[in-house]
Amino acid sequence: MARIIVAEVCPACGSLDVQPRERWFHVDVERRDAIDEGWIDALEFACRDCLAVWI
Structure with a gap:
């Protein structure tokens, strides 16, 4: 099985x-159990060069 790495x-x-x-935050969605037992994280990114922040 090949692994893919994305930058x-x-x-x-x-x-x-x-x-x-x-x-981390609690989410109430239909597929919540399939995601992660009702708790999911928002992975936020921050650029070290220009200081932009995005999700």
Whole structure:
């Protein structure tokens, strides 16, 4: 089985110097159990070059 690695790229400046930040919250959705027992994280990214932040 091959593994695929994907690099996050800053949408503002195109930099690959990106830092992931996790934010946890409770979500009420139909497929909640399939996601992660009702708790999922929002993986937020921040660019170290231009300081842009996105989800």
